Amino acid sequence: MYNRRALALTLAVALIGFLGTSMQAQENRRPQRSKLEQQDIDTLVQLVNGVAAGTQPAPSEVGVTWVGNHYLKTDSGRTYVPFTVNVDRRALGKKEVSMYVRAVSKAAAPAAPAGQAAPTTVTFPWDDINFIDVPDNGRVARALVLPPGEYDVFIALKERATDERNAAPGKTGFVRETLTVPSFEGSLQSSSVIVAANVEVLDKPLSDEQQRLNPYTFGSLKIDPMLTQQFPKAGELNVFFWIYGVQPDANKKPDLTIEYNFHQKTADGEKYFNRTPPQALNAQTLPPEFDVTSQDLFGNQGVPLASFPAGDYRLEITITDKLSGSTVKKDVPFTVAGS
Template structure:
């Protein structure tokens, strides 16, 4: 095992992620009021999710593949950008309605309706109380945000929807054919919730952007358990490690409409996550993540080392393969004016590793973060596969 130099060490794009925390958790969205057809379509989607929440099976006319990342939000909340790949559905879902619900783990649809009933006993009717949209805490008053259409979802339920029903829900009407180069289509959105254990549901149906749909419209639904940790603890913590296709600085701030479909635009940079972790030997393995709750000196500078060690998995054995030179963030490597307290007490880092010297096989990258001032360390693993795709069809 030997060290070798990685590429793009803490480059300009990653520096753009050094942003105040309030901006990290600001997925503003230009949502329009739902039409009557869209409300009817939302009702069909919620009924699909209710059926699965009450013991039915997920599935349908497509294989929905879920992935997500956990990033620290403000006031103890967690910002979760996510992707859903609509696979094994050729010539379907060119345009689609999409409903996202986050419920407490293990509860059925009746639990939500019971909370709504209790709320009504206080004298509030449907639509009279603000809906639960945690992102509103992070944007100026009056800014439209993700989940804004949950206000209209009240009308899609026979009983209406109250803000106390679910921690998060939203509905979208998306031109998947127009926002993806080709199938399988990818849906990217975000949600924000408090730490806890949840069930997340995503229901999708073929529907026009105006909400109209054929009687034989195809549909699919997924259900995943979602554990959301607390990031406001008084100790070293890490965000999810994002394996990225690209990390690019933004030339200008995104509009509200652009931000809705680009949840990985964080402050001044945008991360494009990979669809899977199977790579060609001609690719680079690119990573980005955030370090939280680092101790600093009196001037706000941390003393942190990040070590990357690769292990190969061969014939059931795990063997050290290679390692990179450590990344050090301290008084000697950071700019004189750097103050971690001024950027939300979070430190991003990235790593880019060319894979041309990796033989085909399965690998695990072990990432070790050491906070020398706190005498604390954490380890995260990333697994990936390298294979030769030179003879594969595009």
């Protein structure tokens, strides 16, 4: 368990910008690969090329499903997109796999100027290779950093190549997902709301490589995202989000309120259930050194569900900027299971 008040005071000033910078730097670095690693890279790149072009079907030896993703702002104008896929661990002969991730813009590429040949090499908004061990639960989390826009994301994986003579080709799996990546520039906005299964406050930030392996770590805050909307009555709904585009006062402080209203879905429609006290983020509640012109605000609320009857609910989060008069709303659907 963590101290929620201490977390709010220390992470209200948390920045996401370093994540995008770190991830992009790693993606741009191309380390020297072994012969077997390069063999896997070539195989996976050719596989994605073929499936994307429609010249070969997507492989299905190993089931890969897209579980979910979130969108957060970086300081580079790009959007940080952590995601989770589920790999059918039982279909793998071994846990060691190579995984290739590529994002392709769905916007039409501009034609080459008259008299000029089309480029012979193609660059993608994001492509990355991972050599990983798939855990027993099959969940693999990684991240992309992309400009706003619409993309097809291709993920191909295969069992790692070995130097064993007459070894069978490694089993392969594939998933394709379309993402609409938002821009967080301009007026009041919020990141995706992350519903946490577990939360850990770290003693120090992760290294670049550790960050790559743990994309849901933000500074000293490590979140294990909830991958289902169903909770036991003994559980707690715990939400995290960042707020952008806030109007500053003369002292570079915000004046925000955050409301959390719960609505229950019934046979007769939706009805109000309950709410928590509004949260205020202003000069009185934030650290004296806080500067909203250079730091992003952080929101968090945790609600025990013991008093919620079994059923379906919607949490409505309303963020109001009193200085600009702007309001943003986010919905979080969830289910409380029967005992």
